[in-house]
Amino acid sequence: MAVLRFYNTLTRKLEKFVPLNPEKVTLYTCGPTVYDYAHIGNLRAYTFADTLKRTLRYVGYPVYHVMNTTDVGQLESDADLGEDKIMIGVRRAAERGEQVTAWDIARLYTEKFIADRTAMNILPPDKLTPATEHVPQMIELIKTLEAKGFAYKTSQAVYFDVSKFPTYTELSRQKLEQLREGVREEVVVDSEKRNPADFRLWQLDQPNHAMLWDSPWGKGFPGWHLECSAMAMTYLGETIDIHTGGVDHIPVHHTNEIAQSEAATGKKFVSYWLHNEFIRVDNVKMSKSKNNFYSLNDVVQRGYSPMDLRYLYLEAQYRFPQNFTWQALTGASSARKNLLEQFAIVQYFVAEKEPMDVAEHPLRKKFASFLADDLNIPGALSIVWEVVKEASLTGIEKYSLLLDFDKVLGLKLAEVPTFGSFFSLEEQQGIRQLLIDRENAKKNKDWAVADELRDRLTQQSVRIVDTPEGPVPLVEEKTMV
Numbered sequence: 304m305a306v307l308r309f310y311n312t313l314t315r316k317l318e319k320f321v322p323l324n325p326e327k328v329t330l331y332t333c334g335p336t337v338y339d340y341a342h343i344g345n346l347r348a349y350t351f352a353d354t355l356k357r358t359l360r361y362v363g364y365p366v367y368h369v370m371n372t373t374d375v376g377q378l379e380s381d382a383d384l385g386e387d388k389i390m391i392g393v394r395r396a397a398e399r400g401e402q403v404t405a406w407d408i409a410r411l412y413t414e415k416f417i418a419d420r421t422a423m424n425i426l427p428p429d430k431l432t433p434a435t436e437h438v439p440q441m442i443e444l445i446k447t448l449e450a451k452g453f454a455y456k457t458s459q460a461v462y463f464d465v466s467k468f469p470t471y472t473e474l475s476r477q478k479l480e481q482l483r484e485g486v487r488e489e490v491v492v493d494s495e496k497r498n499p500a501d502f503r504l505w506q507l508d509q510p511n512h513a514m515l516w517d518s519p520w521g522k523g524f525p526g527w528h529l530e531c532s533a534m535a536m537t538y539l540g541e542t543i544d545i546h547t548g549g550v551d552h553i554p555v556h557h558t559n560e561i562a563q564s565e566a567a568t569g570k571k572f573v574s575y576w577l578h579n580e581f582i583r584v585d586n587v588k589m590s591k592s593k594n595n596f597y598s599l600n601d602v603v604q605r606g607y608s609p610m611d612l613r614y615l616y617l618e619a620q621y622r623f624p625q626n627f628t629w630q631a632l633t634g635a636s637s638a639r640k641n642l643l644e645q646f647a648i649v650q651y652f653v654a655e656k657e658p659m660d661v662a663e664h665p666l667r668k669k670f671a672s673f674l675a676d677d678l679n680i681p682g683a684l685s686i687v688w689e690v691v692k693e694a695s696l697t698g699i700e701k702y703s704l705l706l707d708f709d710k711v712l713g714l715k716l717a718e719v720p721t722f723g724s725f726f727s728l729e730e731q732q733g734i735r736q737l738l739i740d741r742e743n744a745k746k747n748k749d750w751a752v753a754d755e756l757r758d759r760l761t762q763q764s765v766r767i768v769d770t771p772e773g774p775v776p777l778v779e780e781k782t783m784v
């Protein structure tokens with residue numbers, strides 16, 4: 304098995320990846336809060352988790368991947384303040400004149416998320432788990448924390464007492480005093496709170512919330528951080544190999560996940576914490592005031608394919624901030640289309656459609672070495688282009704390597720249709736004959752005839768690409784999936 308190295312946020316080091324059980328690597332990804340469309344920052348996080356999972360599988364690890372949907376409990380601010388985002392979704396719908404329930408909102412945006420994911424060829428997790436279906440597990444977890452002295456109740460909520468958990472700031476490396484500064488205002492919100500950084504496990508003070516459950520502490524709903532701990536441990540066990548999410552989750556959400564989980568079990572919660580950096584838009588942070596929280600709909604409405612956005616993400620290593628501009632997306636789009644075209648050309652010359660075994664190919668090793676280096680996808684992508692351009696490779700080598708690489712990149716090369724799939728055998732023969740006639744006309748410098756033959760092919764939606772191996776007929780639109 305190839306050695307993979309990942310940058311672990313917990314240790315701030317590049318570490319060799321050693322799973323607890325190489326027969327089943329456990330992976331948890333914080334999923335969407337399903338009250339609105341996912342934006343391009345969210346989509347980067349899911350694409351990153353996707354390439355990570357594909358890489359683990361590529362080098363031979365069976366992976367079990369769990370992702371949650373937050374359909375209750377995430378408040379507007381990480382500091383336990385404001386309205387539940389699901390209720391914001393209900394309110395916004397009402398403002399548009401739609402009478403919908405919180406459950407409708409969650410269902411609708413879960414469907415939208417799945418549609419976005421499919422459109423971007425992000426593999427589905429083995430388990431997509433809505434928080435609302437795991438409330439009994441969450442209540443059990445709070446009971447455990449309470450029994451062990453980590454939780455206490457006020458009139459407003461059940462809190463986790465961070466002063467009882469000495470390694471609370473290990474992941475964020477902040478000072479607890481800094482956290483106290485940051486959430487000072489909140490002390491006013493609940494005067495019974497013991498420490499400003501204490502966070503809510505169970506909400507009691509929103510009696511008009513549409514989703515309430517009975518609990519030993521009173522009617523309420525779970526806190527967002529608790530949800531991920533409960534679901535991760537339910538499906539992946541008390542210690543999981545890899546947990547992913549955006550860097551914005553480090554100081555609060557993931558810090559709190561660790562505290563609750565480890566306080567409850569006494570065991571390490573996660574071996575490797577992998578965090579992707581932000582997307583910036585036109586070099587500024589995405590913000591409400593800038594109105595630049597683009598969704599996949601915005602991308603599609605401007606005439607791009609969701610796969611163009613995928614390609615754009617592949618162009619940056621996940622730990623670096625990526626700058627989104629429409630111009631950059633145009634660049635990604637033309638690079639992707641060019642790649643599909645190059646693949647169609649390679650495919651045209653390959654008689655045998657069964658790929659050869661490339662396991663020991665030096666270019667595959669080069670490709671894999673980039674992946675092993677903290678998921679250097681842009682490096683891996685450069686090997687794709689090396690394969691396309693390398694004149695010494697045979698057609699079947701190129702074809703097989705590109706299909707092999709695409710298991711990680713997910714650019715749907717295997718779906719690029721073959722020339723034969725568009726035309727009957729008779730039509731194919733006719734087109735090939737026209738190509739031969741055109742070549743002959745060119746040889747005889749009979750340019751008028753050559754042009755006329757080309758036009759006849761154009762009428763059949765066939766564009767000729769002249770290559771060193773000879774002319775290749777491409778069916779323009781349909782080649783570009």
Ligand SMILES: [Zn+2]
Pocket residue numbers: 332333334531556
């Ligand atoms: Zn989470």
